[in-house]
Amino acid sequence: MVSERRLPGFWPLALFFGLFVLFLYGPMLVIVVLSFQGPEGGLTFPLRGLSLHWFYKLAEGLGVVDIGAALRRSLGLGLAVMTLTVLFSLLAGLAFRKRLPGGNLLFYVVVASLIMPSIIVSLGIGLEFRLLDGALKKLLELAGMDAALEGYGTALGLYTSALGAHLTWTLPFGLLIMFAVFNRFNPAYEEAARDLGATPWQGFAHVVLPLIAPAVVGVGMFGFTLSWDEIARTSQAIGDVNTLPLELQGLTTTVTTPAIYALGTVTTLVSLIVMGLALGLARWLGPRRPT
Numbered sequence: 001m002v003s004e005r006r007l008p009g010f011w012p013l014a015l016f017f018g019l020f021v022l023f024l025y026g027p028m029l030v031i032v033v034l035s036f037q038g039p040e041g042g043l044t045f046p047l048r049g050l051s052l053h054w055f056y057k058l059a060e061g062l063g064v065v066d067i068g069a070a071l072r073r074s075l076g077l078g079l080a081v082m083t084l085t086v087l088f089s090l091l092a093g094l095a096f097r098k099r100l101p102g103g104n105l106l107f108y109v110v111v112a113s114l115i116m117p118s119i120i121v122s123l124g125i126g127l128e129f130r131l132l133d134g135a136l137k138k139l140l141e142l143a144g145m146d147a148a149l150e151g152y153g154t155a156l157g158l159y160t161s162a163l164g165a166h167l168t169w170t171l172p173f174g175l176l177i178m179f180a181v182f183n184r185f186n187p188a189y190e191e192a193a194r195d196l197g198a199t200p201w202q203g204f205a206h207v208v209l210p211l212i213a214p215a216v217v218g219v220g221m222f223g224f225t226l227s228w229d230e231i232a233r234t235s236q237a238i239g240d241v242n243t244l245p246l247e248l249q250g251l252t253t254t255v256t257t258p259a260i261y262a263l264g265t266v267t268t269l270v271s272l273i274v275m276g277l278a279l280g281l282a283r284w285l286g287p288r289r290p291t
Contacts, residue, residue, distance in 0.1 A: 125164075173226065
């Protein structure tokens with residue numbers, strides 16, 4: 001059997017692609033490898049032993065930083081962002097199937113946040129909520145509600161300003177995915193359901209949603225993973241607490257042991273688990289083919 005001859009440009013392109021993959025995933029691989037060093041390990045190669053020592057140290061805590069609390073905050077925020085991203089993206093995708101007055105303007109307004117600098121979005125949201133704080137305190141003062149005024153802190157928080165900041169990042173992606181899905185969706189399935197007597201809700205629940213379920217899972221995966229590692233849009237809009245990425249960013253200047261690499265490995269593992277679950281669920285929900 002004669003082997004297929006490669007074109008002259010194959011090997012240079014293959015080398016370029018290999019270097020690109022190494023550049024893309026090499027840093028992550030280096031962090032993972034260095035996180036499994038022994039007690040005498042440092043921040044650079046060569047490896048000094050092989051153990052789970054720094055993961056145990058991470059579980060004990062890194063100074064005054066409560067890694068467990070930061071992890072729970074990031075998980076909670078990520079799940080909230082995922083849920084709202086799926087809900088709003090799905091509803092918007094259904095709404096845009098029909099011609100809407102001002103629909104083009106609404107679309108550009110939603111997508112515009114993708115091109116805005118993340119730190120500017122965070123500063124703007126933080127400023128809005130600080131102005132809201134001032135207005136609420138003024139209203140409480142005018143109403144003579146001194147007890148409520150003394151107990152009032154700030155409207156900035158994990159599930160208020162930070163949630164809104166993350167949605168400005170995740171919703172455009174979810175909306176674009178839903179547009180692509182419904183652009184290829186065959187309305188004949190819905191028409192057949194109506195001909196068989198199905199109500200609009202039954203047609204959506206039993207026909208439309210099962211067909212687009214893998215895409216909905218994909219939107220949820222995007223929503224969680226984009227929120228999970230977001231720093232810039234969170235930094236000025238979260239208030240008095242920190243998410244795990246913000247804690248990790250702060251620790252890079254104070255922690256000088258491979259424990260910081262162990263934390264990076266854990267955060268990467270969470271992302272990979274979420275993506276694996278999403279891909280498995282999407283495959284399970286996909287159209288069944290006869291065997």
